[in-house]
Amino acid sequence: MYQIEKARLGELFARIAASGELILPVENNGTSQYGTWTPEVEVRLDRLNTVRSAKDCFFPQTENLMGFQMKGKEISIIDQRKPCEPFTVFGVRACDAASFGILDRVFLSEPVDTYYQSRRLAGTIVTLACGEPEETCFCSVFGIDAVKPGGDVSCWLTEDTLFWKSLTEKGDALTEKVKDLLTDGDEAALKAYQEKISAIHEKLPLKNLSLEGFNGDATEALFDRPEWAELSEACIGCGTCTFVCPTCQCYDIRDFDTGHGIQRFRCWDSCMYSDFTKMAGGNPRLTQKERFRQRFMHKLVYYPANNDGIYSCVGCGRCVAKCPISMNIVKVIKTLGVKNHE
Amino acid sequence: MSNLPNETLIPHIGVVTDVRIDTPDVKTFRVVAPEGGVCFKHIPGQCAMLSIPGVGEAMFSITSSPTNTDFMEFSIKKCGCLTSWLHMMEPGQQITIRGPYGNGFPVESDFKGKDLLFIAGGIGLAPLRSVINYVRHYRSNYGKVDIVYGSRSKDDLVDYNEILNEWCNEEGVNVYLTIDREQEGWDGHVGFVPNYVKELGFDTNKTAIICGPPIMIKFTLAGLQELGFDKTQVFTTMELKMKCGVGKCGRCNIGSKYVCKDGPVFRCDQLDELPNEY
Ligand SMILES: Cc1cc2nc3c(=O)[nH]c(=O)nc-3n(C[C@H](O)[C@H](O)[C@H](O)COP(=O)(O)OP(=O)(O)OC[C@H]3O[C@@H](n4cnc5c(N)ncnc54)[C@H](O)[C@@H]3O)c2cc1C
Ligand code: SF4
Numbered sequence: 001m002y003q004i005e006k007a008r009l010g011e012l013f014a015r016i017a018a019s020g021e022l023i024l025p026v027e028n029n030g031t032s033q034y035g036t037w038t039p040e041v042e043v044r045l046d047r048l049n050t051v052r053s054a055k056d057c058f059f060p061q062t063e064n065l066m067g068f069q070m071k072g073k074e075i076s077i078i079d080q081r082k083p084c085e086p087f088t089v090f091g092v093r094a095c096d097a098a099s100f101g102i103l104d105r106v107f108l109s110e111p112v113d114t115y116y117q118s119r120r121l122a123g124t125i126v127t128l129a130c131g132e133p134e135e136t137c138f139c140s141v142f143g144i145d146a147v148k149p150g151g152d153v154s155c156w157l158t159e160d161t162l163f164w165k166s167l168t169e170k171g172d173a174l175t176e177k178v179k180d181l182l183t184d185g186d187e188a189a190l191k192a193y194q195e196k197i198s199a200i201h202e203k204l205p206l207k208n209l210s211l212e213g214f215n216g217d218a219t220e221a222l223f224d225r226p227e228w229a230e231l232s233e234a235c236i237g238c239g240t241c242t243f244v245c246p247t248c249q250c251y252d253i254r255d256f257d258t259g260h261g262i263q264r265f266r267c268w269d270s271c272m273y274s275d276f277t278k279m280a281g282g283n284p285r286l287t288q289k290e291r292f293r294q295r296f297m298h299k300l301v302y303y304p305a306n307n308d309g310i311y312s313c314v315g316c317g318r319c320v321a322k323c324p325i326s327m328n329i330v331k332v333i334k335t336l337g338v339k340n341h342e
Numbered sequence: 343m344s345n346l347p348n349e350t351l352i353p354h355i356g357v358v359t360d361v362r363i364d365t366p367d368v369k370t371f372r373v374v375a376p377e378g379g380v381c382f383k384h385i386p387g388q389c390a391m392l393s394i395p396g397v398g399e400a401m402f403s404i405t406s407s408p409t410n411t412d413f414m415e416f417s418i419k420k421c422g423c424l425t426s427w428l429h430m431m432e433p434g435q436q437i438t439i440r441g442p443y444g445n446g447f448p449v450e451s452d453f454k455g456k457d458l459l460f461i462a463g464g465i466g467l468a469p470l471r472s473v474i475n476y477v478r479h480y481r482s483n484y485g486k487v488d489i490v491y492g493s494r495s496k497d498d499l500v501d502y503n504e505i506l507n508e509w510c511n512e513e514g515v516n517v518y519l520t521i522d523r524e525q526e527g528w529d530g531h532v533g534f535v536p537n538y539v540k541e542l543g544f545d546t547n548k549t550a551i552i553c554g555p556p557i558m559i560k561f562t563l564a565g566l567q568e569l570g571f572d573k574t575q576v577f578t579t580m581e582l583k584m585k586c587g588v589g590k591c592g593r594c595n596i597g598s599k600y601v602c603k604d605g606p607v608f609r610c611d612q613l614d615e616l617p618n619e620y
């Protein structure tokens with residue numbers, strides 16, 4: 001375990017950035033967003049969560065898949081994949097760090113998504129413990145410990161010190177590069193800090209949200225519940241909740257005529273959109289109720305059914321904070337869960 | 343980039359070598375790899391993503407049998423952007439193709455040694471044709487074969503020549519054709535498939551395979567149950583909107599099952615376990 005003075009973080013970032021892109025939360029019109037570090041950017045480690053999650057680093061909102069050249073009746077396919085250069089993501093919160101494991105189960109299962117895989121292999125994740133969680137946070141409900149945030153390197157930022165602890169081989173390699181900037185960490189000081197913030201997490205309002213009643217076998221019990229109608233009634237299908245969510249993985253594949261050929265790309269899509277499942281023969285999810293139900297059933301029932309009971313929500317609270325009609329997964333859990341009657 | 347790992351989203355080139363007009367809105371396309379032969383191996387009931395770059399990409403059943411290693415065939419109904427484009431193709435046109443996707447029919451397990459009853463409506467014959475020709479190829483591995491096939495009119499029967507010239511004349515294969523309404527020049531059966539199946543009254547020791555529009559599947563299944571069939575003896579295929587074909591784009595699920603990878607073939611009792619959203 002190591003540490004560095006907070007005042008010297010600029011040096012640390014410069015050193016990391018010297019050996020590959022460094023992505024971290026930066027100021028963006030009064031919000032924070034993951035962006036590339038340069039000496040000029042305003043780093044924001046004080047704000048808890050970026051508006052969009054860190055999934056962009058591995059599963060960007062749009063990405064080119066391949067190109068095509070069309071000549072008469074002939075087609076040639078251009079594999080545009082390039083080896084991904086090593087990069088580091090700094091300041092990832094425990095919830096987002098846990099979301100990578102959830103995306104891994106989708107994209108790294110056979111057949112492996114090589115676009116995602118190459119970024120995943122090239123990226124080193126430096127997490128940051130949450131000292132000032134928001135009232136919308138409920139990661140602990142999913143067994144995530146924001147005091148020990150995981151990743152390749154875990155960091156803790158106190159008023160004057162950043163503590164640095166490598167957890168993996170990738171973390172060791174990064175530590176090696178910055179080691180001369182670090183000094184031996186004060187274990188007692190770190191422990192004191194961890195205890196202090198643990199106490200704050202203990203008092204979060206959503207701490208006792210119960211997931212009882214939600215699991216891979218709950219489809220029958222939950223699917224036809226009448227409450228879905230009321231829960232989804234005001235949903236405008238804007239898709240915000242899916243776009244800010246670190247674990248939402250749905251995508252579309254589309255073609256674009258560049259004038260010099262055809263570019264096939266993929267982009268995030270949303271099960272909240274009315275044409276998501278529209279076919280020539282009709283649409284199995286005709287109203288917003290079915291689409292709304294799909295999103296939450298996927299997170300709390302379908303994903304667990306296919307993934308050893310693991311939920312596809314990390315309690316980051318983004319959908320809670322951002323939904324224009326204030327509908328969210330917490331209300332769904334409270335309404336349909338077995339044990340949440342206030 | 344030859345050292346990069348295989349990526350299923352990156353397609354192969356296929357060359358259309360033959361186009362057959364089956365019905366006013368269905369054409370069957372023969373597709374080979376540029377170096378000849380099939381683009382990849384498959385099992386009956388599996389599908390492939392076909393695309394014209396710049397137009398679109400969509401899923402189609404491989405209607406040829408895997409025993410045919412010279413080419414693949416697709417029977418495609420014109421109903422939108424990509425399918426209209428495909429219908430304008432002439433031999434020599436290249437397309438892109440990726441797959442095979444889906445589970446396919448249990449031709450080497452559940453179907454083995456069984457009497458098979460195929461029931462198709464309209465373009466629903468496409469996936470069944472692959473199984474039927476596979477079964478004909480390995481004839482001794484299977485029992486009797488009955489085929490009930492219906493469509494709106496006699497002009498809408500896909501693969502009509504192959505049915506009349508080959509299937510109808512084969513030992514141990516019975517073909518029953520029907521069209522929805524009376525038509526000049528048709529002296530065969532008239533009526534909807536589900537009713538015809540009930541009239542014919544099949545032995546309940548058979549394994550049934552139904553494919554067609556959702557409404558036809560629903561009524562045929564009910565008819566078979568009236569005859570005494572159990573849902574565990576009946577197989578069908580599902581059709582949902584698809585993009586990736588490999589359970590990742592999140593589009594084609596019914597409950598926790600992805601039709602592109604856990605389907606499109608389901609046993610009817612397994613469908614019962616899924617939420618009613620298809
Ligand atoms: C597993 C599987 C197997 C299949 N096998 C076969 C097969 O063997 N043969 C076959 O012919 N088909 C098959 N299909 C169906 C085939 O995939 C569709 O017919 C195909 O996707 C249609 O593509 P398209 O681009 O021509 O249609 P699209 O242009 O996508 O349009 C299809 C229809 O959807 C509607 N539509 C689409 N977009 C919009 C919009 N924005 N607004 C309003 N309406 C819209 C239109 O009404 C149109 O008629 C299969 C599908 C699956 C999932
Ligand atoms: S569902 Fe909401 S709280 Fe859960 S991970 Fe997604 S955005 Fe965060």
Ligand code: SF4
Pocket residue numbers: 234235236237238239240241242272322323324325326327328
């Ligand atoms: S739940 Fe809220 S954020 Fe999500 S689509 Fe509906 S209105 Fe938009």
Ligand code: FES
Pocket residue numbers: 583584585586587588589590591592593594595600601602603
């Ligand atoms: S088509 Fe993408 S998940 Fe099935």
